[in-house]
Amino acid sequence: MSGQQARRLVFDLRRDSPFSFECLACGRCCQGKVILVGPHEILGMARVLGAGTTEFLSRYTEGGGTTLRTTDDSRCVFVGPEGGCRVHPRRPLVCRLYPLGRQTGGDDGEAFALYGAHPGCQAVIGRDGTVASFLESQGVEPYVDWSRRYSELYIRMIEILGRAEPEPESAAAGPRVDKEQNRTPLTAKAPRAPSNTGRSARKKAGTQQSAERTGLPPDGSETWPAPTAQLSPWLDIDSSLAEYCAARGLAPPADIDAAIDLHIRAMEEWLEALETGPSVSA
Amino acid sequence: MGNNNQIKVLSRRDALKLAGTAAAFCASFGFLHREGEAGPHAQSQVKGELMRTHKIKWERAQIKWYAGDTLLHAGNFPPAVLKHLQSDVNASVQIKWYRSGQLLQSMHKIEAKW
Numbered sequence: 241m242s243g244q245q246a247r248r249l250v251f252d253l254r255r256d257s258p259f260s261f262e263c264l265a266c267g268r269c270c271q272g273k274v275i276l277v278g279p280h281e282i283l284g285m286a287r288v289l290g291a292g293t294t295e296f297l298s299r300y301t302e303g304g305g306t307t308l309r310t311t312d313d314s315r316c317v318f319v320g321p322e323g324g325c326r327v328h329p330r331r332p333l334v335c336r337l338y339p340l341g342r343q344t345g346g347d348d349g350e351a352f353a354l355y356g357a358h359p360g361c362q363a364v365i366g367r368d369g370t371v372a373s374f375l376e377s378q379g380v381e382p383y384v385d386w387s388r389r390y391s392e393l394y395i396r397m398i399e400i401l402g403r404a405e406p407e408p409e410s411a412a413a414g415p416r417v418d419k420e421q422n423r424t425p426l427t428a429k430a431p432r433a434p435s436n437t438g439r440s441a442r443k444k445a446g447t448q449q450s451a452e453r454t455g456l457p458p459d460g461s462e463t464w465p466a467p468t469a470q471l472s473p474w475l476d477i478d479s480s481l482a483e484y485c486a487a488r489g490l491a492p493p494a495d496i497d498a499a500i501d502l503h504i505r506a507m508e509e510w511l512e513a514l515e516t517g518p519s520v521s522a
Numbered sequence: 523m524g525n526n527n528q529i530k531v532l533s534r535r536d537a538l539k540l541a542g543t544a545a546a547f548c549a550s551f552g553f554l555h556r557e558g559e560a561g562p563h564a565q566s567q568v569k570g571e572l573m574r575t576h577k578i579k580w581e582r583a584q585i586k587w588y589a590g591d592t593l594l595h596a597g598n599f600p601p602a603v604l605k606h607l608q609s610d611v612n613a614s615v616q617i618k619w620y621r622s623g624q625l626l627q628s629m630h631k632i633e634a635k636w
Contacts, residue, residue: 278550303584304542304598306549312592387551394551397544404530404537471546471598472539514536 251343251351258367259354259374261339266362267323269338270316275308277301277332280386280500283477284330285318287496293478297470304471308332330496333383339365340374342384382497389504396511477503541601549582583607583615 253259277285279293282305286296297305300317309317318326325331333342339355352371375381474480477499481492484506493499532540583599599607607613619626 276550276552278547302596303549303582304546306546390547390551394544394547397540397547400530400532401537401540401544404532404540471549472543474539474543475546475550514530514532514540517530 249341249353249355251341251353253340253352253354253371255350255352255370255372255375257352257371258369259340259371260364260366260368261374262364262366264362264364265324266360267315267319268358268361269363270319270325270335271358272314273316275316275332275334276306277308278387278390279475279477279480279503280390281330281332281383282475283499283503284496285327285332286478288327288330293476297476304469305475306471333380333387336378336380336383337375339363340371344388386500393504393507393511396515400511400514474503474507480506538601545582545598545601545604 282293282296282301285300286293289296291299300309301307302309311317311319316325320326325335337352339358341353341355342350343353344350354365470476478492481499481502484490484502485492493502583604584596585599586596587594607615616628618628
């Protein structure tokens with residue numbers, strides 16, 4: 241889809257707007273798309289594949305862990321050889337929404353836009369139902385709620401960043417005081433954000449460990465893609481919760497939804513510690 | 523929540539993780555900044571290109587290397603560079619190729635605004 245098409249999307253549908261979508265699983269919509277994924281979606285898809293999130297991020301994402309990889313012919317990496325989605329039970333929100341796009345927070349609150357039909361798409365778009373009934377059929381609500389909760393964390397992050405400044409470079413070697421500004425840097429007693437390279441991050445999924453031992457992918461059928469650096473260690477829920485739970489003597493939740501809940505709580509605690517740490521008057 | 527009138531001085535480690543996480547969430551969830559507002563409120567979930575709605579310029583900058591049609595590597599601009607490009611209307615990007623310190627070719631400047 242081109243940028244020109246994206247800019248033409250009109251968010252003029254509401255939940256009660258007439259809409260129906262009969263998908264015939266032709267798979268056309270899984271080609272030439274940028275599939276953005278959040279940490280909770282990564283966790284869900286990883287579990288469908290029987291993998292850990294560390295392995296999943298390395299094998300199946302790019303863009304710092306925010307985007308699903310595509311094949312050389314620009315298909316989503318999860319389109320199987322016979323068509324069909326290999327992670328369909330836990331497919332991301334944008335895939336559940338298709339052919340709709342969803343926008344919130346604008347002047348009109350929640351709104352939806354309809355794509356033009358993908359070339360060759362065999363689906364039937366009609367008005368036999370409503371946007372709401374379509375969303376229900378796609379199991380969208382939990383994903384919408386997770387997006388809302390993560391968006392609240394994001395807003396807190398932006399607020400902290402807007403009120404913060406990095407400690408001066410000299411602080412690393414000398415006393416932690418900025419003499420020019422006479423400010424005491426925040427030495428946040430924050431729960432440490434999980435490390436990208438820490439030991440706990442390396443001892444997560446068994447498949448990852450075995451793969452590292454053998455140097456081969458777990459299924460032996462593909463070559464490892466070049467690893468990409470994650471934008472944030474928080475994208476790796478398995479690693480994040482391994483560190484979080486280890487520090488508290490807890491067992492990481494086996495249930496996906498419980499793990500997402502705990503991940504959000506761990507991030508809330510991290511931000512809370514940053515927010516309540518030492519500061520100076522503006 | 524902390525006091526909004528207080529300036530937080532973050533350690534570089536915390537600042538980097540915070541900025542990186544915010545950037546990741548911005549991309550992952552399609553959270554958008556809206557000019558003229560104190561904070562980010564809008565988000566969009568669209569299967570496709572990141573939305574650039576009215577008032578929105580862009581949220582992510584990426585360089586991709588290709589051999590023919592094959593994507594060899596893709597890398598996002600670092601958050602600090604992004605922040606500069608987004609904040610300065612005159613900011614631009616220029617790509618130059620060197621060999622042994624000698625300039626081979628210089629691309630046109632790419633402006634980070636449209």
